[in-house]
Amino acid sequence: MIGRYVLRFAALGYIAALLATPVGYVFGKTFGHGFWPAWHGVATPDAVHALKLTLIIAAIAVPANTIFGVLAALAIVRHRFPGAGIFNAVVDLPLALSPVVVGLALLLLYGRGGWLGGHHVLFALPGMVLATMLVCLPFVVREVVPVLREIGTEQEQAAATLGASALQTFVRVTWPAIRWATAFGVVLGTARALGEFGAVSVVSGRLAEQTETLTLYVQDRYQAFDETGAYASAVVLALIAVTTLLLMTALKPKEETR
């Protein structure tokens, strides 16, 4: 009985020390002088532009990764092709690799003298989208693969014997079974895309009001000693993360009782 309380206290204390205190501190600092100073901190043209850019990047990278993720998961689970094992491992690579390395790789590839240099990819939207896509690559794949494995192929075979084409089978049988897993992967991927810093920082060139995302803006403000601006923007990022978390918890029960 007491053991259980000790365990709970330890777990909650750990979370409080690691997470709640710093995040709470940021909130405190932001609204320390009231709501309006904070509001003005994030309503500057630079901040609004950064938020817009962040959303645009996510709006391109996440759908692209979703389509790729579902197709890749289908390829990994349903089709035996040479190199499938390597492919499966490579998809996970961005989870292990530091985003800075991803950024540097892009820099080398598209930069001056690189294989694909001179296409206005770097220091512009395309490069930032590419970096974000690479970093967020595994999320949908990782969520969908185990679900596909679990449902097996029998339902799809049954659909085939009943006359359904491959597309009809996907739309009516496979997709309904994996849609919650896909949604979960999309939410995780979106959170990662919005919060991405390292890779985007390398390829963006960090031009204010041009290639500055919200995370870069936070750092920029902090280094410019504009603490209110930095904290207020950080709070915007944190609020987005909290929304994502709420979405995830809303999705999860459906996932489990599927």
Place this chain on the structure above:
Amino acid sequence: MIEARGIVKRFGDFTALDSVSVEVEAGSLTALLGPSGSGKSTLLRVIAGLERPDAGQVCLERRDVTALAPQQRGVGFVFQHYAAFKHMTVWENVAFGLKIRRRPRAEVKHRVGELLELVQLARLGDRYPAQLSGGQRQRMGLARALAVDPKVLLLDEPFGALDARVRKELRAWLRRLHDETHTTTVIVTHDQEEAMEVADRVVVMNGGRIEQTAPPRELYDHPANEFVMSFVGPVNRLGDAFIRPHDIELLVEPNGATQEAMVQRLVHLGFEVRVELVRDDGEVLSAQLTREQVEALELQRGQIVYVRPMRQTVFAD
């Protein structure tokens, strides 16, 4: 009518079907019987188009369908583990094939209603598969397969995942259903009792080959070889001879050709009693007697009796 000729199917080094030819008469109910790994399920899946054979030809109603996808073959397939569409209701599951075929809504409604009535699920149409028992799920699977009026109905161990009582009920029910609809049906099973009870003809398979094709009675009375003899029912071996337990007579006194044995155990199975015997050379036998016979002989554990085979089979070779 189903004809499969010279079907070969390999999975890597393993030969699942070794040049198998089989004919199933139109309107009949045929069982593919064999132990696991005998190739019976693979043969069924080749007929359905779910597996592509390495060699051989499949004809359905005299039409060569070897190159056709399962969608174009017009077969109904029932899976051992139901393969129910989990996110659809029972009604939607059964309607699936008709909706794919874009049949008018009124027709779909009528036909699904009819089928649910047939499989006794009329009141459970809006349930999800997870809310059904195994037997109900498999009846739904059968209705779903029948909805598209298949030329042939293929069942892959359909009752294998069910408990013994439900299995027996569904078996009898399947036979009645077949007697009403006369759809050409092939059922795969490893249960000889199920095959004998439900089918007109039984194809016994072993190691990717066909051992014998015959009606159940003939299979039991005239098995083609040792494998069939021992697979379709319990059997004792006395030297080169094979004897069914019910073909053994027990005597209290020796009588010329009899052999001495000791009663090791009496197993009461209702009307029948299985007498387990051990000969003095250590060979174990089992005899099947009625209760009256056991009482008349006053059989006891440890008693010495004399065994006389009434009917025995010896295979050449």
